[in-house]
Amino acid sequence: xxxxxxxxxxxxxSWVASANVADNGFPIQNLPFATFRVAGTNEAxxxxxxxxxxxxxxxxxxxxxxxxGKAGEALAACQSDTLNPLMAxxxxxxxxxxxxxxxxxxxxSDLQATLEPLLISQAGAEYALPATIGDYTDFYISLHxxxxxxxxxxxxxxxxxxxxxxxxxxxxxxxxxGVSGQTFPRPVGQKRPAADAATPGFGPCERLDYELELGxxxxxxxxxxxxxxxxxxxSHVFGLCIxxxxxxxxxxxxxxxxxxPFLAKNFATTISPWVVTLEALAPFREPFERxxxxxxxxxxxxxxxxxxxxxxxxxxxVQLSTAKSRASDTxxxxxxxxxxxDAYWNIAQLVTHHTVTGCNLQPGDLFGTGTLSGPDKGEEGxxxxxxxxxxxxxxxxxxxxxxxxxxxxxxxxxxxxxxxGYPRISLGSCAGRVLPAAx
Numbered sequence: 001x002x003x004x005x006x007x008x009x010x011x012x013x014s015w016v017a018s019a020n021v022a023d024n025g026f027p028i029q030n031l032p033f034a035t036f037r038v039a040g041t042n043e044a045x046x047x048x049x050x051x052x053x054x055x056x057x058x059x060x061x062x063x064x065x066x067x068x069g070k071a072g073e074a075l076a077a078c079q080s081d082t083l084n085p086l087m088a089x090x091x092x093x094x095x096x097x098x099x100x101x102x103x104x105x106x107x108x109s110d111l112q113a114t115l116e117p118l119l120i121s122q123a124g125a126e127y128a129l130p131a132t133i134g135d136y137t138d139f140y141i142s143l144h145x146x147x148x149x150x151x152x153x154x155x156x157x158x159x160x161x162x163x164x165x166x167x168x169x170x171x172x173x174x175x176x177x178g179v180s181g182q183t184f185p186r187p188v189g190q191k192r193p194a195a196d197a198a199t200p201g202f203g204p205c206e207r208l209d210y211e212l213e214l215g216x217x218x219x220x221x222x223x224x225x226x227x228x229x230x231x232x233x234x235s236h237v238f239g240l241c242i243x244x245x246x247x248x249x250x251x252x253x254x255x256x257x258x259x260x261p262f263l264a265k266n267f268a269t270t271i272s273p274w275v276v277t278l279e280a281l282a283p284f285r286e287p288f289e290r291x292x293x294x295x296x297x298x299x300x301x302x303x304x305x306x307x308x309x310x311x312x313x314x315x316x317x318v319q320l321s322t323a324k325s326r327a328s329d330t331x332x333x334x335x336x337x338x339x340x341x342d343a344y345w346n347i348a349q350l351v352t353h354h355t356v357t358g359c360n361l362q363p364g365d366l367f368g369t370g371t372l373s374g375p376d377k378g379e380e381g382x383x384x385x386x387x388x389x390x391x392x393x394x395x396x397x398x399x400x401x402x403x404x405x406x407x408x409x410x411x412x413x414x415x416x417x418x419x420x421g422y423p424r425i426s427l428g429s430c431a432g433r434v435l436p437a438a439x
Contacts, residue, residue, distance in 0.1 A: 005095075007031075007102045008283050010422045014105045015112050016119070018052030025416060025426025026050040028105055029283075031098055032274040032427070033083055033239070039126040047078040047086065050274060051105055054119040061118055066104070066111060070096035083131045083238075083275065087219045088363040091235040094219070095279055127179050127273035130241070131217060131364035136177060137354060138213075138245055138265070138368035139169040143344040145373035148385045164295045167345040167353045169370075172245075173266040177366070180430045184268040186407060186437040189251040200254060204437035207249035207390060208405040212318045212381035212413055214340060214427075215243035215271050216347055216367040224360035230303050233348035234278055236361065240347075242272040242316070242415045242430035243368050249384055249404070269368070270432035272413075278347075280425060284417040285309040288346050300356060301349045310348060314340040314427070316372060316415045318381070323408040325398045332412055333396040338374040338381055340415075407436045 007029065013020045014028040026032070032050050037043040046059035058078035067075060070090075074097035077085035086094070104111040140146060143163070150158025162168070178184075186208060191201040219238035222228050228236055245265065252264030288310030290296055316339065319332035350367055371381040380386045383404055387393055390403030405411070415427040 004282055005099070007098055007279070012102070012106060014051060015107045015109065016052045016054055016105060018054065019105070021052065023424045024052055025424055025428070026052055027423035027425075028102055029423050030276065030280050030425045031101055032276040032280065033086070033130065034273045034275065035082055035128045035130050036120070036125045036273070038120060039124055045081045045128040047080070047083055048120070049101060050122065051119075053122055055122055055125055056101070056105075056115060057118045057120060061115065064114055066114065067100050071100035075100075082129070082364070084364045087131060087217065087238045088221075090220055094238065094277060098277065098279055129177065129179050129271070130273065130275050133174045133177055133364055133366045134362050135365045136172040136174040136269070136368070137169050137366075138172045138261075138370060139167055139345070139350055140370040141167060141343045141345040141350070142369075142371055142373045142381065144342065144375050144379070145371040145381055145385065148373065148380065152384075152389055164344070165298070167350055169350075169354070170260045172261075172269065172368070174366070176267055177269045177271060178432070180270060180272050180428070180432070182268060182270045182432045183435050184246075184432070185435045187248045187251065187263070187267040188437050188439055189248065189263050190254055191250045192254040205248040205250055206404070208434060209247045209249050209383045210318065210405070210411045211245040211247055211371040212316055212336070212338065213243040213245055213372055214314065214316075214369045214415065215241040216350065216369070217241065217275055218351075218361045218365040218367070219363060221362045221365070222355055222360055225358040227358060228351055228355045228361075230301060230306055230348055230352045233351035236351055237278055237347055238363075239275040239277040240281070240314075240427060241275050242413050242427050244270040244411060244413055244430055244432055245368055245371070246270070246432070247382070247384075249389070268432070270430055271366075272428045272430040274428040276425065276427050281312055281314070281417060283422055284313040284419065284425070286311040286313055286341055297349065301352060306346065306348050310346040311341040311343075312347075312417075313419070314415055314417055316340065316413065319412040319414075320396065320402065321410045321412065322396065322398070322400055322406070324400060325396065328398060330398045333394075335386060335394065336378055336380050338372050338379040340369070340372055342374050343369065343372060405434055407434060409434055
């Protein structure tokens with residue numbers, strides 16, 4: 001587990017002036033990683049780190065070999081077109097690189113003249129997936145989401161009996177994960193037969209939805225047959241991003257029994273380009289507590305450290321823009337806001353449970369948290385909850401109504417950490433747009 005150190009000092013500033021602007025999201029206390037290149041070029045994608053409105057080109061910096069030891073080894077791993085080689089190193093390597101970057105970006109650094117020519121404007125960059133994602137697992141860790149959805153289908157028994165004992169998840173499709181800005185055609189598939197029909201319906205999805213989630217990138221993996229214990233779990237996590245698990249609800253309703261999500265989830269998943277390390281999030285840790293009358297986690301899913309600091313105070317929101325709202329320059333409609341600290345399971349528990357069978361994780365594997373809904377109205381993380389499965393459509397800023405998503409709708413998700421006396425830490429944004437069906 002990452003603890004506070006000199007890189008978290010709230011008084012730190014950078015010689016990159018934009019990093020010192022209030023609430024810019026990428027102050028020197030953040031330093032998230034992405035894979036980028038200059039927009040409109042054929043340059044190779046390469047690792048970079050955000051500082052204010054700029055990106056520091058880590059691949060170019062590595063050619064100068066400014067550091068030795070673990071920081072030097074970590075920087076050398078940034079000469080790839082993905083973050084996988086960096087993710088494959090240890091938490092000690094990531095921490096050493098973070099400290100070296102922090103010191104190099106502070107006023108008075110001897111490296112300022114070397115680093116200044118290596119800065120590229122974020123506004124002039126384009127991004128690839130941060131890592132080659134070998135495997136993708138999506139979890140279901142919000143009790144509030146599970147309960148609200150369960151009430152729609154099982155009013156008398158919304159939660160299945162295993163929910164409070166085991167982190168529920170399923171293996172998803174990695175090939176259709178895209179970075180923010182992803183567009184995709186409306187999915188097509190089978191739907192539940194109409195009341196007077198003998199065969200299923202078939203055609204474009206009519207109940208397209210989003211799910212507001214966080215993504216968890218695995219760092220160093222484990223050998224098959226060697227589970228990761230709860231006290232070691234976070235040392236295998238490189239960092240977090242924002243994740244939109246697009247969902248075709250009408251396809252899902254027909255196919256999900258008995259084996260769970262399949263085609264309703266495999267057509268697109270969108271993630272933000274920036275990966276914020278767990279170390280950067282250390283100032284926003286909170287106790288992870290269960291209600292006293294709830295089942296407490298089994299011993300393999302709990303320890304004192306996890307109970308004291310296992311929750312993260314990460315605020316999230318989701319916005320919707322439409323073709324009409326963009327044409328009239330109307331601001332996107334904020335649909336809901338929630339917080340990751342309200343999740344029923346935490347990051348360390350997901351890693352430990354995933355590997356308890358001996359499953360081997362690999363650098364760049366991705367976990368989705370599942371929809372992060374809160375307990376109150378306005379904290380629903382999907383349209384399925386917000387509109388009661390389309391029965392209570394929302395009215396948008398420009399007067400349009402939505403029960404589910406229509407063609408050319410764009411979903412924008414944001415996530416950040418904020419507290420009094422500390423710079424805002426942003427996870428960036430995650431945008432994706434649905435196009436008309438291809439058939």
